Amino acid sequence: MSKIPDDLQFTRSHEWVRRLPDGALEIGITDHAQGELGDLVFVEVPHSGRGVKAGEACAVVESVKAASDVYAPVSGTVIAGNAELAAKPELLNQDPYGSGWLMRIEPAAGVAPAVLMSAAEYSAYVAETAH
Amino acid sequence: MGLKTPLYEVHVAEGAKIVDFGGWDMPLHYGSQIEEHHAVRRDAGMFDVSHMGVIDVEGPRAREFLRHLLANDVAKLPPGKGLYSVLLREDGKILDDLIVFFVAPERFRLVVNAGTRDKDLSWMRARAAAFGITVTERRDLAMIAIQGPNARAKSVRLFSAPDAAAVLGLGPFESATLGGWFVSRTGYTGEDGFEIALAAADAPRIWQALHAVGIAAAGLGARDTLRLEAGMNLYGSDMDETHDPLESGLGWTVAFEPHDRDFIGRRALAAARPAGDRELVGLLLEERGVLRSHQPVITVKGPGEVTSGTFSPTLNRSIALARVPRECGASVQVQIRGKALAARVVKPPFVRHGRPLIGLIEGSSP
Numbered sequence: 494m495s496k497i498p499d500d501l502q503f504t505r506s507h508e509w510v511r512r513l514p515d516g517a518l519e520i521g522i523t524d525h526a527q528g529e530l531g532d533l534v535f536v537e538v539p540h541s542g543r544g545v546k547a548g549e550a551c552a553v554v555e556s557v558k559a560a561s562d563v564y565a566p567v568s569g570t571v572i573a574g575n576a577e578l579a580a581k582p583e584l585l586n587q588d589p590y591g592s593g594w595l596m597r598i599e600p601a602a603g604v605a606p607a608v609l610m611s612a613a614e615y616s617a618y619v620a621e622t623a624h
Numbered sequence: 625m626g627l628k629t630p631l632y633e634v635h636v637a638e639g640a641k642i643v644d645f646g647g648w649d650m651p652l653h654y655g656s657q658i659e660e661h662h663a664v665r666r667d668a669g670m671f672d673v674s675h676m677g678v679i680d681v682e683g684p685r686a687r688e689f690l691r692h693l694l695a696n697d698v699a700k701l702p703p704g705k706g707l708y709s710v711l712l713r714e715d716g717k718i719l720d721d722l723i724v725f726f727v728a729p730e731r732f733r734l735v736v737n738a739g740t741r742d743k744d745l746s747w748m749r750a751r752a753a754a755f756g757i758t759v760t761e762r763r764d765l766a767m768i769a770i771q772g773p774n775a776r777a778k779s780v781r782l783f784s785a786p787d788a789a790a791v792l793g794l795g796p797f798e799s800a801t802l803g804g805w806f807v808s809r810t811g812y813t814g815e816d817g818f819e820i821a822l823a824a825a826d827a828p829r830i831w832q833a834l835h836a837v838g839i840a841a842a843g844l845g846a847r848d849t850l851r852l853e854a855g856m857n858l859y860g861s862d863m864d865e866t867h868d869p870l871e872s873g874l875g876w877t878v879a880f881e882p883h884d885r886d887f888i889g890r891r892a893l894a895a896a897r898p899a900g901d902r903e904l905v906g907l908l909l910e911e912r913g914v915l916r917s918h919q920p921v922i923t924v925k926g927p928g929e930v931t932s933g934t935f936s937p938t939l940n941r942s943i944a945l946a947r948v949p950r951e952c953g954a955s956v957q958v959q960i961r962g963k964a965l966a967a968r969v970v971k972p973p974f975v976r977h978g979r980p981l982i983g984l985i986e987g988s989s990p
Contacts, residue, residue, distance in 0.1 A: 528641075531845065532658040534935040535912055553961075555914050557657050557845060557935050560961060586656070 495525040495619070498590055503615035506564050509590060510609055513597070517572055521594045522554060522563060522585065525619050530556035533582040538574030538596050545571060545598065547607060552595050554585060567607040569600040625649070629674035630766045630824040634831055638841055646739030646860075648675040650844050657845035661937045664813055664850055665978050668772035668779070669842035670834050677741030678762040678821055679734040679748070686730050689755040693748065694724060695869065695887055697879035701726040706797045706808055708877055711736075711744060712889030716868040716896065720744050721859050723810060725799050733806070735767075735819075737859045765806075766827035770839060771817035771850075773978060776809075778837045779818060782830070791818070812847065814854025814976045852934050852943060855906060855972025861917055862904060862931040862945050870896055871947065873904035873972070900950070904931065906972040907944040907958065908982060911965045915944035915958060922957040922964060925949035930958060938975045939984060945972065 501509045507526035511519040527533065535555040545551045550562035551571070574596045578584060585593040610618060626649040635642065640651035651672065653660060663669045681690060690698045696709035706725040710718050720740040725733045736744045745761055752759050770779045780788045787802040794800060799808035806821040822830060835841070848858070857863050863872035870878075870893065878893060879885070907930070909915050915933030922928075928948030936943045944967075948956065957964040970982045 531641075531653065532656055534658075534914065537912075555935075557849065557914075560914065560916075583658075 495523065495528055496590070497523070497525075497612045497616050497619075499612045501590065502609035502611065503618075504564070504566050504607075504609060505618065508563060508566060510566050510607070511594075516600070518567060518569075518598050518600060519594050520563070520566065520596050520598060521589055523615070524589045526561075527586050527589045527593075530554065530561060531558045532556055533585045536578040536582045536585060536595070538576070538578060539571045541571050541573050543571045545569060547604070554582075554595075563595060565598060566609065567598060567600045568604045569598045571596055572599045573597040627675070629672055630827040631672040631674060631768075631831055634828050635672065635841075640841075640843060643844070645675065645844055646737070648738055650675060651841070653843040653845045654841050657843065657849070658937045660840065660842035660846035661849050663840040664772045664815055664842055664846060665938055665975070666773070668770065668775040668817075668839045669846070670831070670839045671769040671771070671842050671844075671847055672766075672827075672831075673769045673819065674766040674824070674827065675738035676767060677734075677736040677738065677744065678765050678767065679736060679741075679745065680727075680760045680762060681732045681734060681748070681752075681757055682730060682760070683755065683757040684730055685755045686732050686757060689752065689757045690724060690732055691885055692755075692887055693751065695878045695889060695893075696724075697885060697887075698724055698726060698732065699885075700879070703728070704799050706799055706810060710863075710869050710874055710877055711747070712869070712887075712893075713865065714888060714892065716889040716892030717865045718859070718863045718867060718869060718872065718874075719747060719865065721857065721863065721874075723808075725808065727799070727801070739860060762821070764824055765821045766824045767819060767821045768827065768831065768834070769811055769813075769817065769819045770834065771811045771813040771815045773815060775815065775817035775839070778839055779834060781837045782833055794818075812854075812856060813850035814856070814973055815850070815978070848932075849934050849937060852932055852945065853936050853938055853973065853975035855945075855974060857904070857945070858932055867947070868893060868896060868900065871900040871902045871904065873945070902928070902947050903950045904945055904947050905952075906970040906974060906982075907933075907946050907956070907967040908939075908970050908974070908984075909942035909944070909958070909965060909967050913960045913963075913965055914942045915960070915967070920959040921946050921948055921967075922959070923948050923952035925952040928952065928956070936974060938978075939980055939982075941984060943974050
């Protein structure tokens with residue numbers, strides 16, 4: 494079974510979201526998603542300063558099996574992309590919730606908070622979509 | 625629920641990710657496809673290839689039958705030796721690709737693809753009666769491919785001393801029946817190794833014995849990246865019933881000599897010779913991204929299409945086979961996710977015996 498940490502929130506497109514102390518959101522793809530994709534070979538993360546809209550494709554993760562877009566869970570500004578992934582895409586397979594993080598977004602002022610799933614809800618969602 | 629090989633339970637116990645392949649539940653990988661790929665290029669790996677069809681063709685006219693059935697000529701074969709061939713329709717299009725072994729004077733063995741075995745069998749049986757030939761599908765056998773620079777040295781430890789000498793004495797494409805196993809020095813990876821056909825009931829025990837001598841399990845994912853690096857076609861992707869061997873990079877497998885051998889598809893191919901309008905070439909992507917089947921190729925001579933594409937773990941770049949207009953030049957573009965990316969036209973194979981055969985920088989040698 495794939496790991497689903499309790500302290501994170503999740504999207505239906507298999508991103509995880511970590512709320513950082515300064516209010517920014519750290520985003521990556523879940524253990525389940527990396528397992529389905531297989532070995533990652535290319536990762537493209539957005540430049541910091543890029544404005545993104547909720548639901549916009551803003552990163553690409555490409556494995557031996559398929560290319561997949563990663564969507565911004567909230568509108569805002571990218572404040573960091575994980576540059577280490579360009580040389581080490583395998584970090585996404587090895588440590589999807591840690592060193593395999595993709596980007597950090599500063600949510601735009603006044604936008605409604607993203608509707609996200611809890612770990613329990615995501616776990617049920619994965620179980621349901623697996624069959 | 626698909627068909628299962630005699631090793632299915634072993635794959636599940638080893639943590640394999642199981643996928644459907646031509647109606648069979650097969651292991652895609654056991655954790656990391658790329659590590660399995662490297663294990664085969666650098667050491668030794670084994671694949672369950674029991675989904676492939678083993679077909680025995682027997683009778684006094686077996687040789688004559690196969691000289692008519694196959695585009696390559698089994699008359700070239702000394703006893704024990706195997707030959708790669710395509711099986712053609714009358715119109716020259718490809719029904720399947722296979723390896724045929726000359727086992728004994730009146731007996732040949734064919735190894736065909738999993739997804740085409742039933743089609744092949746009915747095609748063969750419809751034509752076998754006129755030659756008094758018996759066509760037998762060997763569902764009682766499992767098959768394990770052991771591949772890599774250390775594959776032969778490691779796997780030979782499973783044989784008794786006299787058999788080991790015979791196994792190590794096999795030349796490329798040679799086969800022998802030893803201790804009830806049909807062993808051939810063949811494969812689909814561009815590395816040295818063996819393929820062993822054995823009784824289905826023995827397969828799980830032998831798989832474990834191969835683990836014990838230091839051979840790693842590898843799945844269909846690694847099998848695909850290895851064969852593509854080796855420049856080998858995959859039936860259903862790089863060739864099928866809408867293409868002939870001349871436009872599938874397989875002109876070399878068609879034996880037009882002797883000129884009076886009447887094989888199925890000969891007349892249609894003779895009309896298309898010396899070459900069709902299109903050809904199968906290798907592509908090396910010059911930029912970041914991964915080539916995948918069905919991506920459009922843009923050339924100065926008109927459009928083409930990627931037939932198989934992947935990320936090459938050995939080259940750390942994306943490679944592909946593509947069907948393009950003949951003589952389309954040294955560089956093309958491929959449409960990948962809305963962008964036109966540059967790719968270099970190269971002659972496969974990309975990798976052989978662990979070494980890159982193409983320079984990664986244009987004009988350089990490996």
